[in-house]
Amino acid sequence: MLMNRRVFLKLGTGALFAAGTGCAGTRPKGAQASSYSVLVLGDVHFDAPEIGVYHAHYKPTKKKLAEIFPLRMKREHDQWSGLMQRLAAAARKDIRPDTAFVLQQGDLIQGNCAKADVHAKMLEDGFAYFKKTVSPDLPFLPVVGNHDVDGSAWLDKKRPMDVYCETMFPKLTRELGQTVDNTTFAFRQGPDLFLYADFNFPDPERILNLLEDNAKVRYTFLVSHGAVVPVGPGKSFRWFLLGKKEHESARRKLFAELCRRNAFALVGHNHVTTLMDLKTPEGRLAQFMATSVWSAEGQAESPPKYTSSDGYARLPKKTKDYDLADARTLFDEYRPHVKDYYLSHQQGRFMLEVSDASVTVTAYGGDRAEPTRTFRLRG
Secondary structure, eight states, X not given: OOSOHHHHHHHOGGGGGGTTOBOSSOOOXXXXXXXXXXXXXXXXXXXXXXXXXXXXXXXXXXXXXXXXXXXXXXXXXXXXXXXXXXHHHXXXXXXXXXXXXXXXXXXXXXXXXXXXXXXXXXXHHHHHHHHHHXXXXXOEEEOOOTGGGOOTTXXXXXXXXXXXXXXXXXXXXXXXXXXXXXXXXXXXXXXEEEEEEOSSSOOHHHHHHHXXXXXXXXXXXXXXXXXXXXXXXXXXXXXXXXXXXXXXXXXXXXXXXXXXXXXXXXXXXXXXXXXXXXXXXXXXXXXXXXXXXXXXXXXXXXOEEEOSGGGTTOOOSOOSSSOHHXXXXXXXXXXXXXXXXXXXXXXXXXXXXXXXXXXXXXXEETTOSSOSEEEEEEO
């Protein structure tokens, strides 16, 4: 088991489901191999080409959202009328003999369904689409994103998270081959740990206990929809894992622990491709952010906006959009540790390659067959 009795008793029955209890299903391929690859997809926001399929009952109550909602829906439906199908077909071809599983970085669906049964159907349809199109022979393992539990303007009283759990836990259990009934869970791939953390409703104690109970691993990969280290300023600059002020102590503790483990954070949410390499007295953390929301042809070859640490979290001299002083304090906490920083608006697919010698991610823009760039996270 991955967890000891002390942690199990402390966390309750939910702890058991990160522990790798025996369960019929498809284990990640080559579960004991020390060298393997993982196909990574970022946010995909699954939707249907026809606008009324999932959103017929959704009526935004806020004026600004009501104004932009039709434009947002047109964008989602346009991309799911062609480009996203092309990306998914290309991703299927990316899979290699050593590919262990397909990791999806959250926001599997667009959401905005207004009704619980429709939201459940969207999750069912989105999962089925990627399972059939990309990953029929390998586990398909998405982490929970904010759109996956979006319940704004729902017409019924069922909690969005309940809908997600009822729909997705059986699928994750089957895919992973171990029981999953918590949105924060962990599993082993060979000598390595993959820890999926829910950034919508973070449980820092659970995350830290899972790390503590899996201390003797080669590499630690923390998978979260929201970033572990904030990427840049804006209205939602605190919308990352443990980013709220009330989680400040837990955030710092997690960052220090990840650095001590020389860990990797695999994240999404911001719809950009970024690599951050941070070094502290405790150790090192490499954060890679993936995105796959291909909505315009040119995004397959988008050049980088920043390629050095000078580009990290550039703050304006003044703004009315957010608390600039708060943003400066937050980003200045990380800025001295950022040794490398890359950011591009390119959308595509990504192949994580793991071995004793190195950890790399190769990016493929859109449905391009040739790689765009290889990021060396370690080695």
